[in-house]
Amino acid sequence: DQLPIRHSPNHDDGGGAAPSPSSRRPSSAVPRTMEDERDERVVSMDGTYDADEKPVLLFSRGDGVVRVHDLPSLKKRGDILCYDEVKTISIRSRGVVFTGDASGEVRVAKWT
Numbered sequence: 001d002q003l004p005i006r007h008s009p010n011h012d013d014g015g016g017a018a019p020s021p022s023s024r025r026p027s028s029a030v031p032r033t034m035e036d037e038r039d040e041r042v043v044s045m046d047g048t049y050d051a052d053e054k055p056v057l058l059f060s061r062g063d064g065v066v067r068v069h070d071l072p073s074l075k076k077r078g079d080i081l082c083y084d085e086v087k088t089i090s091i092r093s094r095g096v097v098f099t100g101d102a103s104g105e106v107r108v109a110k111w112t
Helices: none
Strands: 044-049 055-060 065-070 076-081 086-093 096-101 106-110
Touching: 044 086, 055 086, 065 086
Parallel strands: none
Antiparallel strands: 044 055, 055 065, 065 076, 086 096, 096 106
């Protein structure tokens, strides 16, 4: 789904400039940014709820680790270690996380 585009007060409808990214964000959204010291891409990402029904973000980079962070604070919660670059993260039921890495390994993790 695409976010609605809101024109900023400074937006000139007669010009060819596109609205800034912040003008595309719904007014209720709270921008959060997580920066890492390394310049690594995000390979896969998904979200779910933990056993206490709190939202969490899961994402992988090219190093075989799925990082788990609380939402909306982005505080680090833990890691799921895999053998190779995690290519996919899938959530099919609350509290159960499936990962697949470049070596062909599939892991199933469950919140405890």
